[in-house]
Amino acid sequence: MMTQESSEVLEKHAGSGSHARGDSEYVRLVIPDEPRAVESEILLPLAESRLKSFWWWIKSFLWCVVIVILAFILIRWGVPLFFEKVIYPFMEWEATAFGRPVLAMILVASLALFPVFLIPSGPSMWLTGMIFGYGLGFVIIMVGTTIGMVLPYLIGLPFRDRIHRWLKRWPRNAAMIKLAGEGNWFRQFQVVALFRVSPFPYTIFNYAVVVTNMRFWPYLCGSVAGMVPEAFIYIYSGRLLKTLADAQHRRHHLTTVEIVYNVISFIIAIITTIAFTVYAKRTLDELKLTGLNEEVPSVSEKGCFEMEKLPLERPKHPSWSKFS
Numbered sequence: 001m002m003t004q005e006s007s008e009v010l011e012k013h014a015g016s017g018s019h020a021r022g023d024s025e026y027v028r029l030v031i032p033d034e035p036r037a038v039e040s041e042i043l044l045p046l047a048e049s050r051l052k053s054f055w056w057w058i059k060s061f062l063w064c065v066v067i068v069i070l071a072f073i074l075i076r077w078g079v080p081l082f083f084e085k086v087i088y089p090f091m092e093w094e095a096t097a098f099g100r101p102v103l104a105m106i107l108v109a110s111l112a113l114f115p116v117f118l119i120p121s122g123p124s125m126w127l128t129g130m131i132f133g134y135g136l137g138f139v140i141i142m143v144g145t146t147i148g149m150v151l152p153y154l155i156g157l158p159f160r161d162r163i164h165r166w167l168k169r170w171p172r173n174a175a176m177i178k179l180a181g182e183g184n185w186f187r188q189f190q191v192v193a194l195f196r197v198s199p200f201p202y203t204i205f206n207y208a209v210v211v212t213n214m215r216f217w218p219y220l221c222g223s224v225a226g227m228v229p230e231a232f233i234y235i236y237s238g239r240l241l242k243t244l245a246d247a248q249h250r251r252h253h254l255t256t257v258e259i260v261y262n263v264i265s266f267i268i269a270i271i272t273t274i275a276f277t278v279y280a281k282r283t284l285d286e287l288k289l290t291g292l293n294e295e296v297p298s299v300s301e302k303g304c305f306e307m308e309k310l311p312l313e314r315p316k317h318p319s320w321s322k323f324s
Contacts, residue, residue, distance in 0.1 A: 084248075103131060104140055111144025116151050118203045122234065129238025137238070141231045142224065149223045152206035153216070164211045177205065179287055180219075181212025188218035189225070191287065196226020198280035229276055236269055 098106070110124040124144070128137045156163055167174040180191045192214070195205055209219060240262060247254050254262075 100131070104136070107131075107140055108144040108147075111141065112147035112151065115145075115148040115203045115206055116155065120203065121145060121148060125231065125234035126238040126241065129235035130242040131238075133239065134232075134235055137235050138231055141234065142227065145227050145231070146220070146224055149202075149206055149227075150220065152203070153210060153219060156207040156210040160210050163207055167208060167211060173200075173204075174208075176200065176284065176288065177208045178212055179284065180205075180209050181214040185215070185218050188214055189222040191284070192219055192222025193226035194280040194284050196223055197229060197276045198284060199277055229272075233269060233273055236265070240266065 107124055107128050111121050111128075114121045114124065121144075125141050128140050131137070132140060167177070180188060180195065182188070182191075192209075196202060243254070243258075243262065
């Protein structure tokens with residue numbers, strides 16, 4: 001017969017055993033699940049990122065294949081056709097129709113007036129490089145583009161309020177444009193020069209800058225400084241087109257040294273253009289994020305841009321007050 005003391009001991013063992021079994025069940029069923037849940041939470045984003053990376057590489061490869069095919073078609077048939085139908089006839093026309101002084105005046109006028117009507121000036125700069133080369137061509141481009149940057153600025157001043165309302169449709173671009181009017185003289189000069197090098201449309205910038213606090217002289221000096229690299233790139237590409245057109249029509253036989261030089265210089269020109277563009281874009285983004293976070297207008301829930309912080313007051317003499 002079991003005594004009361006032994007029965008109590010057995011009950012304790014049974015309780016401890018059941019408690020141990022309960023703990024072991026808890027450890028086995030609950031605790032291992034927590035690391036597994038954490039692992040699943042970690043592995044799922046990793047799997048998604050790997051899948052996205054895989055698809056990115058697939059898309060990049062396909063785009064490279066498409067670009068190579070298009071480049072081959074362009075070089076094999078497009079470039080000779082372009083030289084035959086456009087470049088060579090134009091070279092014949094400009095050699096017989098006008099004298100060089102008249103051509104220089106026409107190119108200056110086109111470079112000055114095209115930006116007023118929001119027309120890109122690239123073709124005129126190419127032609128300037130083809131006809132006049134680096135020396136006189138650079139002077140023509142800088143004179144024409146300088147006039148083409150001043151005229152939209154002066155024309156836009158009386159229409160400041162309309163341009164301001166028009167910019168509300170593109171809040172992000174307006175936020176970038178507002179950077180140009182911030183800071184001191186050198187800051188405005190720096191931002192305008194970066195805008196000229198960046199991929200931002202300069203024909204729109206010429207008009208849009210009047211709604212900021214931008215003064216005239218930083219705008220003019222920054223615009224001229226930013227146009228210098230672009231002018232040389234256009235002149236070089238124009239001279240290269242002329243060289244290839246001459247070689248296409250057997251006017252000039254390219255030696256091996258000239259071919260290697262043209263290929264290397266063309267690669268350097270492309271790399272330089274990309275480097276300037278990337279540097280300008282990154283610098284503008286850094287200026288926007290670091291220096292003007294609190295001043296940049298915000299985007300509301302509906303996506304409407306708060307443009308009230310842009311200076312709307314008209315100067316007393318809109319044509320000259322910004323020149324100070």
